[in-house]
Amino acid sequence: MGDLIRVVVLGTGQMGSGIARLILRKPALQLVGACARRRERDGIDLGLAIGLDRALGIPVKTDLVALIDQTQPHVAIQATCSTLDDAWQELSLLIERGINVISIAEEMAYPAAKSPSRAAALHQLAVNHGASVLGTGINPGFVLDLLIILLTGVCAEVEAITARRINDLSPYGPTVLASQGVGLTPEAFARGLQNGSVVGHIGFEQSLRMIAAALGWDLDRIEQTREPIVSKVRRETPFVTVEPGQIAGCLHAATAYRQGRTVIRLIHPQQIHPHLEGVETGDSIDIKGSPYLHIQGRPEIPGGQATEALAVNMIPRVVGAVPGLYCMADLPVPAAMPGNANFSRFARQAKGGWR
Amino acid sequence: MGDLIRVVVLGTGQMGSGIARLILRKPALQLVGACARRRERDGIDLGLAIGLDRALGIPVKTDLVALIDQTQPHVAIQATCSTLDDAWQELSLLIERGINVISIAEEMAYPAAKSPSRAAALHQLAVNHGASVLGTGINPGFVLDLLIILLTGVCAEVEAITARRINDLSPYGPTVLASQGVGLTPEAFARGLQNGSVVGHIGFEQSLRMIAAALGWDLDRIEQTREPIVSKVRRETPFVTVEPGQIAGCLHAATAYRQGRTVIRLIHPQQIHPHLEGVETGDSIDIKGSPYLHIQGRPEIPGGQATEALAVNMIPRVVGAVPGLYCMADLPVPAAMPGNANFSRFARQAKGGWR
Numbered sequence: 001m002g003d004l005i006r007v008v009v010l011g012t013g014q015m016g017s018g019i020a021r022l023i024l025r026k027p028a029l030q031l032v033g034a035c036a037r038r039r040e041r042d043g044i045d046l047g048l049a050i051g052l053d054r055a056l057g058i059p060v061k062t063d064l065v066a067l068i069d070q071t072q073p074h075v076a077i078q079a080t081c082s083t084l085d086d087a088w089q090e091l092s093l094l095i096e097r098g099i100n101v102i103s104i105a106e107e108m109a110y111p112a113a114k115s116p117s118r119a120a121a122l123h124q125l126a127v128n129h130g131a132s133v134l135g136t137g138i139n140p141g142f143v144l145d146l147l148i149i150l151l152t153g154v155c156a157e158v159e160a161i162t163a164r165r166i167n168d169l170s171p172y173g174p175t176v177l178a179s180q181g182v183g184l185t186p187e188a189f190a191r192g193l194q195n196g197s198v199v200g201h202i203g204f205e206q207s208l209r210m211i212a213a214a215l216g217w218d219l220d221r222i223e224q225t226r227e228p229i230v231s232k233v234r235r236e237t238p239f240v241t242v243e244p245g246q247i248a249g250c251l252h253a254a255t256a257y258r259q260g261r262t263v264i265r266l267i268h269p270q271q272i273h274p275h276l277e278g279v280e281t282g283d284s285i286d287i288k289g290s291p292y293l294h295i296q297g298r299p300e301i302p303g304g305q306a307t308e309a310l311a312v313n314m315i316p317r318v319v320g321a322v323p324g325l326y327c328m329a330d331l332p333v334p335a336a337m338p339g340n341a342n343f344s345r346f347a348r349q350a351k352g353g354w355r
Numbered sequence: 356m357g358d359l360i361r362v363v364v365l366g367t368g369q370m371g372s373g374i375a376r377l378i379l380r381k382p383a384l385q386l387v388g389a390c391a392r393r394r395e396r397d398g399i400d401l402g403l404a405i406g407l408d409r410a411l412g413i414p415v416k417t418d419l420v421a422l423i424d425q426t427q428p429h430v431a432i433q434a435t436c437s438t439l440d441d442a443w444q445e446l447s448l449l450i451e452r453g454i455n456v457i458s459i460a461e462e463m464a465y466p467a468a469k470s471p472s473r474a475a476a477l478h479q480l481a482v483n484h485g486a487s488v489l490g491t492g493i494n495p496g497f498v499l500d501l502l503i504i505l506l507t508g509v510c511a512e513v514e515a516i517t518a519r520r521i522n523d524l525s526p527y528g529p530t531v532l533a534s535q536g537v538g539l540t541p542e543a544f545a546r547g548l549q550n551g552s553v554v555g556h557i558g559f560e561q562s563l564r565m566i567a568a569a570l571g572w573d574l575d576r577i578e579q580t581r582e583p584i585v586s587k588v589r590r591e592t593p594f595v596t597v598e599p600g601q602i603a604g605c606l607h608a609a610t611a612y613r614q615g616r617t618v619i620r621l622i623h624p625q626q627i628h629p630h631l632e633g634v635e636t637g638d639s640i641d642i643k644g645s646p647y648l649h650i651q652g653r654p655e656i657p658g659g660q661a662t663e664a665l666a667v668n669m670i671p672r673v674v675g676a677v678p679g680l681y682c683m684a685d686l687p688v689p690a691a692m693p694g695n696a697n698f699s700r701f702a703r704q705a706k707g708g709w710r
Contacts, residue, residue, distance in 0.1 A: 146505075147505070150502070150505060153689025154660075154661035157691065214690035297649055297651070309508065333505040335504045335508055335569035
């Protein structure tokens with residue numbers, strides 16, 4: 001069993017729990033511990049904390065340093081936060097101990113979008129301590145950036161990119177719904193935008209900067225718009241009821257300009273039960289270039305499941321990479337890890353490449 | 356200008372010419388020479404050989420060793436052949452001189468499909484001589500393998516994969532049309548399959564083995580079928596006329612079995628003017644797993660253009676990779692290289708990573 005990749009998970013919320021459960025299904029991986037931010041979780045059995053009906057004999061810790069010292073993981077998955085600021089302390093603590101890190105914090109998908117200097121510092125820290133660090137997730141990290149970049153690979157030239165992700169927020173809980181203004185009046189939505197309680201999607205700047213960097217484009221500026229999706233019908237989930245005239249979600253879009261022209265437009269309306277007004281969910285990418293490309297998938301790739309899978313499926317890529325900070329466009333593509341006993345193919349490899 | 360990546364192209368046929376023309380449009384690249392297999396091309400100006408209306412002052416060579424010695428390229432693009440056997444001599448000659456190679460030979464997309472021992476030998480040769488070697492192309496190399504692998508990355512588990520590429524052969528010349536049996540009678544098509552003159556698609560084994568390797572699947576076996584597409588209507592291109600009852604193309608499909616079950620099915624009907632019988636061209640991928648995924652693009656990604664772009668757009672990835680043999684799933688994804696002056700981002704990097 002010495003070939004197994006030892007993994008710890010930071011965060012025992014919905015995403016952290018899903019990631020931990022998936023790790024348990026992968027024979028090449030060994031879940032050796034988990035760290036919670038919530039004090040009251042300290043000492044709870046990890047199996048129970050992540051919603052299994054059995055104990056794992058692994059207590060949840062709240063002291064990350066002690067957890068790392070005791071478990072000696074090869075890689076840590078960070079599922080505790082969204083922003084670079086919030087992620088920083090855990091990241092630096094892990095990296096300084098030479099632990100590879102995969103973060104699903106949205107701003108970690110392309111840290112230079114928020115702060116080029118902090119991205120450079122993370123990269124240097126990773127190099128100094130022999131760790132590889134990656135931000136991933138469905139969005140940012142996959143649909144509205146990596147997939148677009150990949151598709152431009154078949155183009156001789158690219159003039160402009162438009163991509164849409166139309167999804168259904170109905171499965172989500174109160175925190176996510178509130179961040180999109182679901183259930184508010186139009187007036188309260190407007191106030192929410194002003195006071196920052198309605199945020200829309202986190203990740204457009206990261207996706208746009210990742211695409212621009214891959215294509216070698218210098219952007220003039222990025223503009224974002226957040227508009228209310230006012231419902232014409234009654235829409236209901238276990239957590240919210242939206243009456244006609246109230247807000248069903250947020251239409252958030254971002255536009256990147258280069259040399260005075262619109263070059264990338266990302267459109268991401270998020271709402272509950274879009275089908276009630278005839279809106280079909282899905283992901284689509286249009287590339288105006290040589291050749292023109294149009295790709296779509298319906299329904300949309302489910303966000304939560306996909307982010308959990310990406311975090312786990314990128315483990316062999318991150319563990320095998322030379323030390324440094326990576327975005328999804330910097331590493332070989334993810335692939336579903338086998339749920340069977342093909343251990344050796346995913347055994348920990350020497351740093352320096354993927355063979 | 357010392358930061359430019361120096362490129363030579365092997366082959367001055369349709370693909371080699373297209374690749375050379377694209378290299379000329381990329382400021383980060385310098386086309387330093389070309390090698391033709393056809394003796395009669397020796398000494399012809401490269402500009403004229405690749406269909407430009409101007410001379411480049413670079414004579415086409417037929418002696419590859421002399422070309423390499425004189426031009427000292429960082430990377431060579433091989434566009435001369437389809438099979439590993441046919442590619443071997445040029446490949447080994449280049450690799451032994453430490454030249455990175457990108458080959459569009461179909462069997463080079465995943466050389467281990469044809470011969471694991473020759474793939475291992477190529478890898479060792481590349482490592483010994485400090486060269487990176489990649490096979491690429493639209494198919495195999497992108498639509499029916501890399502794109503599938505990438506999409507499995509959002510899956511917790513994958514049960515089965517079905518993918519279709521329905522394309523239009525109308526733009527192609529007599530060699531391609533003959534290889535698909537276009538214009539033959541059904542009897543002649545059957546004889547062509549037997550005597551090997553009708554081959555269908557080259558690349559299914561490469562795509563299937565690449566996918567299986569990425570997913571950690573051991574395959575029981577691969578089965579292929581080649582069926583005639585008998586036209587009900589008259590179809591015509593500059594190179595062939597197909598009367599009703601004659602062959603408009605070849606429906607080639609391949610199935611991979613694992614643990615007694617069909618796990619991957621790739622379907623690739625190739626014909627002229629499919630729309631004349633109401634057939635819409637396109638690429639589609641269905642993944643049965645958690646979650647289920649369905650992605651499609653219409654019309655199909657144009658094969659010739661895309662292969663040329665991939666060969667060029669992978670140059671920075673190959674030049675930046677640690678020495679060894681790679682398939683498309685082993686390297687960071689391609690991105691359209693800028694046609695502007697952002698030279699430095701694509702300047703030759705030290706071996707050992709992408710930063």
